[in-house]
Amino acid sequence: MTDITQSAELAPGGGRTIERVRLLLRSRSGLVGLILIVILGVLSLLSAFSLLPYDPIAQDPPSRLQPPSAEHWFGTDQFGRDVFARVAAGVANSALISIVAVAFATVVGTLAGIIAGFYRGVSDGVISGVTNVLFAFPPLLLALSLASVFDRNWFTIAVAIAIVYVPIFIRVTRGPVLSLREIEYVKAATSTGQSRAMVMFRHVLPNITSIIIVQVTLSLSWAVLTEASLSFLGLGTPPPAPSLGSMIFEARTLIGIAPWTMFAPGVVVVLLVVGLNLLGDGLRDALDPRNRGKK
Amino acid sequence: MLRRVLAALATLLGVAVFVFIMLRAIPGNQITAGLGTEAAALTPAQKQALEAYYGLDQPLIVQFFSWLGNIFTGNLGFSARAQQSVLELTAQSLPVTLELAVFSIVLALVMGIPLGMLSASKPDSPRDAFGQLVGLAGLSIPAFLLATTLLAWLAASLGFNPNGKGFAYFFEDPWLNLQQMLLPSIVLGFGIAAPIMRTTRTAVLEIRSNDFIRTARAKGVPARRLQVEHVLGNALVPIVTMTGLQFGYLLGGAVVVEQIFSLPGIGRQVLLGIQQKEYALVQSTVLVIALAFVIVNLLTDVLYRMIDPRVRAA
Numbered sequence: 001m002t003d004i005t006q007s008a009e010l011a012p013g014g015g016r017t018i019e020r021v022r023l024l025l026r027s028r029s030g031l032v033g034l035i036l037i038v039i040l041g042v043l044s045l046l047s048a049f050s051l052l053p054y055d056p057i058a059q060d061p062p063s064r065l066q067p068p069s070a071e072h073w074f075g076t077d078q079f080g081r082d083v084f085a086r087v088a089a090g091v092a093n094s095a096l097i098s099i100v101a102v103a104f105a106t107v108v109g110t111l112a113g114i115i116a117g118f119y120r121g122v123s124d125g126v127i128s129g130v131t132n133v134l135f136a137f138p139p140l141l142l143a144l145s146l147a148s149v150f151d152r153n154w155f156t157i158a159v160a161i162a163i164v165y166v167p168i169f170i171r172v173t174r175g176p177v178l179s180l181r182e183i184e185y186v187k188a189a190t191s192t193g194q195s196r197a198m199v200m201f202r203h204v205l206p207n208i209t210s211i212i213i214v215q216v217t218l219s220l221s222w223a224v225l226t227e228a229s230l231s232f233l234g235l236g237t238p239p240p241a242p243s244l245g246s247m248i249f250e251a252r253t254l255i256g257i258a259p260w261t262m263f264a265p266g267v268v269v270v271l272l273v274v275g276l277n278l279l280g281d282g283l284r285d286a287l288d289p290r291n292r293g294k295k
Numbered sequence: 296m297l298r299r300v301l302a303a304l305a306t307l308l309g310v311a312v313f314v315f316i317m318l319r320a321i322p323g324n325q326i327t328a329g330l331g332t333e334a335a336a337l338t339p340a341q342k343q344a345l346e347a348y349y350g351l352d353q354p355l356i357v358q359f360f361s362w363l364g365n366i367f368t369g370n371l372g373f374s375a376r377a378q379q380s381v382l383e384l385t386a387q388s389l390p391v392t393l394e395l396a397v398f399s400i401v402l403a404l405v406m407g408i409p410l411g412m413l414s415a416s417k418p419d420s421p422r423d424a425f426g427q428l429v430g431l432a433g434l435s436i437p438a439f440l441l442a443t444t445l446l447a448w449l450a451a452s453l454g455f456n457p458n459g460k461g462f463a464y465f466f467e468d469p470w471l472n473l474q475q476m477l478l479p480s481i482v483l484g485f486g487i488a489a490p491i492m493r494t495t496r497t498a499v500l501e502i503r504s505n506d507f508i509r510t511a512r513a514k515g516v517p518a519r520r521l522q523v524e525h526v527l528g529n530a531l532v533p534i535v536t537m538t539g540l541q542f543g544y545l546l547g548g549a550v551v552v553e554q555i556f557s558l559p560g561i562g563r564q565v566l567l568g569i570q571q572k573e574y575a576l577v578q579s580t581v582l583v584i585a586l587a588f589v590i591v592n593l594l595t596d597v598l599y600r601m602i603d604p605r606v607r608a609a
Contacts, residue, residue, distance in 0.1 A: 130309070133306055137547070137585055137588070140548045140550060141550060141581065141584060145565070145569070148577065221435070228437055229437060229438070245437075248440055248443065252443050255444070266440045269440065270436055270440070277434055
């Protein structure tokens with residue numbers, strides 16, 4: 001996992017943003033990841049604002065199962081729906097759910113992690129206990145069971161995925177905070193009479209942002225995979241809303257006659273996850289204090 | 296060690312509370328689950344009698360402990376659809392998942408460790424790039440995608456589809472059983488090889504930079520022995536931890552692959568329970584999986600202590 005370097009290298013964040021972006025763009029994986037994510041991001045925005053020529057759920061029986069052509073870039077499916085539009089909408093759906101889920105997990109997990117690490121005592125006991133309990137479930141299984149509890153729509157799916165990833169954020173923030181609270185300037189800030197909440201937000205939080213940023217990127221890739229798996233199992237956003245997982249599920253029986261219905265969503269989901277993984281790796285290198293100042 | 300066991304027990308109690316709360320959070324109860332829409336037609340007296348029968352009129356805390364007591368005595372509930380107790384169902388499905396998990400882990404280790412060592416042998420070289428690329432593919436290709444394409448492709452081109460036949464337990468028909476386990480193990484093994492490869496690479500690189508390796512080399516330890524005994528021996532510690540974690544995940548996380556290859560494992564048991572709204576089945580099975588996971592973690596801890604040269608020497 002990402003580790004933090006202690007003492008002097010832990011100067012409060014900010015001010016180095018440009019250098020970090022430069023480092024990110026210099027690393028091959030970071031650059032490739034960024035490009036992939038930007039392309040897919042634009043695609044999902046185009047879809048979200050209905051700027052693509054075809055409606056992802058409009059059926060057109062006469063033109064069903066057509067191979068890729070100039071008109072239908074990725075062909076059409078068994079109902080004559082444009083696969084390109086559906087893939088774009090699937091990416092948008094997946095992005096929406098994953099971003100909401102990871103945002104929730106980040107806020108709740110980071111806050112809980114900082115509180116546990118900074119205050120120790122009872123709050124640490126309770127928070128760490130809850131973390132251990134949630135870690136005792138395989139992630140996909142937990143998401144499945146939670147998704148079965150709620151009425152399914154994109155928001156409840158996002159909440160189910162979020163609950164699965166909260167403990168990861170608790171774990172990656174609590175450790176560094178534990179060591180940060182023993183560092184001189186944090187102690188100094190506390191001793192000058194600044195309130196604990198103030199110290200947490202002004203001195204502790206900025207020091208763990210790089211850890212959180214890397215974790216956010218990697219968690220997004222897991223969230224995309226979890227959402228796709230859930231919808232493949234029929235426990236994602238209900239149809240006809242397009243989702244990459246359910247598209248692949250439906251394409252199973254068509255693979256012999258219309259392989260593009262499988263390849264298009266398959267390749268796109270892999271590119272999405274590859275992009276996020278590469279971006280995460282690139283960010284980790286760029287934000288690692290040990291790599292600072294490297295040419 | 297005792298502390299670890301106590302912590303594991305506390306976690307299990309927490310798991311039980313969490314599962315119980317989840318059970319309560321589901322709209323409806325055993326009565327509506329059993330009777331469906333007809334539950335609305337019950338008279339207040341009938342409803343009260345049923346509630347008393349299921350113990351739903353008791354305070355939550357009483358309900359929790361009677362549920363927990365039942366579990367301790369092996370009463371995990373009854374599946375109306377399968378007409379079998381959850382304990383019996385689990386006794387059939389858990390070995391299937393365990394078999395799958397063992398095969399997948401073995402394949403993952405066979406792929407992941409050599410690949411990680413290959414990558415680490417010359418960082419930033421073409422062979423490192425190759426190893427990293429395979430690792431990235433393992434992390435990024437969803438199991439369900441790999442499984443569906445592999446299944447469709449092999450069935451179409453070679454006519455190989457052992458999973459199309461009914462499932463054969465190992466003791467009934469070992470040959471068919473092994474064939475049926477082959478593809479799912481490859482799919483899961485490929486996915487798990489990725490984190491194992493990455494862990495191996497990082498660990499080997501880190502250990503190689505240590506002074507004791509330089510000393511050993513200076514003393515003239517042969518390269519092969521240096522690699523195996525000194526480097527890999529020490530790298531095993533994080534690899535074992537990662538393997539244990541992944542093995543634990545496999546116990547319930549193989550649900551998608553079990554579903555695609557029609558393996559009647561424990562993950563599929565949960566999924567069927569969800570689809571058929573048999574919540575007692577779901578909750579008890581989830582509890583069993585969490586229990587297995589905690590036990591695996593505990594065993595990993597013990598194993599880790601056994602192989603870590605530093606802990607062993609102490």
